[in-house]
Amino acid sequence: MGPKHILLPVHADHGLDARLAAATALAQQFGATLLCLYARTPPGAGRAISASGMARLGEEDMRAGKRVRRAVETRLAEAGVEWDWHDYPGNVVDALVGEAPLADLIAVSPMTESGGPAVSEPVAEPLLLRSPTPLLIAPDGPAAFGTAMIAWNGSAQSALAMREALPLLRGATAVHIVTAAADIRQFPPERAAAYLRAHGIDSTQHIAEDAGADAAETLTREAERLGADYIVMGGYSRSRLNELIFGGVTRYMLRRPPVPIFIRH
Structure with missing residues (x-):
């Protein structure tokens, strides 16, 4: 499915x-x-x-x-x-x-x-x-959908994206939940893993240290390290105004996605 x-x-x-x-x-x-x-x-x-x-x-x-x-x-x-x-x-x-x-x-x-x-x-x-x-x-480059990486910050947006990506994730060969150490909000990554497990999907959790203002670059580096074929993420979990002024993960990924990005606002 x-x-x-x-x-x-x-x-x-x-x-x-x-x-x-x-x-x-x-x-x-x-x-x-x-x-x-x-x-x-x-x-x-x-x-x-x-x-x-x-x-x-x-x-x-x-x-x-x-x-x-x-x-x-x-x-x-x-x-x-x-x-x-x-x-x-x-x-x-x-x-x-x-x-x-x-x-x-x-x-x-x-x-x-x-x-x-x-x-x-x-x-x-x-x-x-x-x-x-x-x-x-969909950026330039190979398109495959085996290994999935979920960019998890504990927000409602990341939860919604993960939930709507379930049809893709069920077909994944591996699922990695990656969280920046300073970016955990309402739901810890353990909650995300438990949700996936209830839907029959095994996952591995990772904490990416020292993300700070470079969270987008950190997620890009983690995707490369894990061999991710695509990334699942929520869009604009901070306000668009903040992202326009200070930059942000969503704007970065909309412009320079390292692999295909499944994204939901």
């Missing part, structure tokens, strides 16, 4: 290959269907443009959409996974939020600091805040 409906934005931006690979790997492992979503923002939106120019842009957009669809469907057919295709007239974040209630997971790309096509750039953070469905942040 695992995720069965994975929502995937399929635009020809710089992150498509990585999120397609991660979503495909999950679909192969759990027998999931990919819900491919192509959002069509009206060509020339927000620009002063002639009717003929608008028509030309519309034709170019249609051709681009067909190219993306052919390329994606070819890869999915070769991978032997099932998919559905949805065209949506409008903003990609609105489209994903609208489809999210009937999806188990949404595969998106990391936020970028600057440069690159803008399609995926604004998606991860607003979607994290608006979506009722967990996100999978």
Whole structure:
């Protein structure tokens, strides 16, 4: 038992290959269907443009959409996974939020600091805040879902993320609960381990010392040390304002995830 409906934005931006690979790997492992979503923002939106120019842009957009669809469907057919295709007239974040209630997971790309096509750039953070469905942040690199690491700080957000990741965690070959020594809040890691055990999932607990202001780097180091294929974590357990001013684990992981990140706000 695992995720069965994975929502995937399929635009020809710089992150498509990585999120397609991660979503495909999950679909192969759990027998999931990919819900491919192509959002069509009206060509020339927000620009002063002639009717003929608008028509030309519309034709170019249609051709681009067909190219993306052919390329994606070819890869999915070769991978032997099932998919559905949805065209949506409008903003990609609105489209994903609208489809999210009937999806188990949404595969998106990391936020970028600057440069690159803008399609995926604004998606991860607003979607994290608006979506009722967990996100999978898919960076470049191999996509596998054997060894899981839970970034545990004892907050309600980390508990919610762990609970919603149960379908993934049941298929894990190993589960590690990692807590920064100075970052334990309402629920100690023993409570997390007991919860997993009640669901038939064995886990190992780890305390990462000297995290301090570098908790994100510490979690990254622990993921590498443990050979984690993916990280489960809650998003914005501190206020967004604090994270904007002082930095934080969520903002770091949205931009520089070391491995795929299963995240829920």
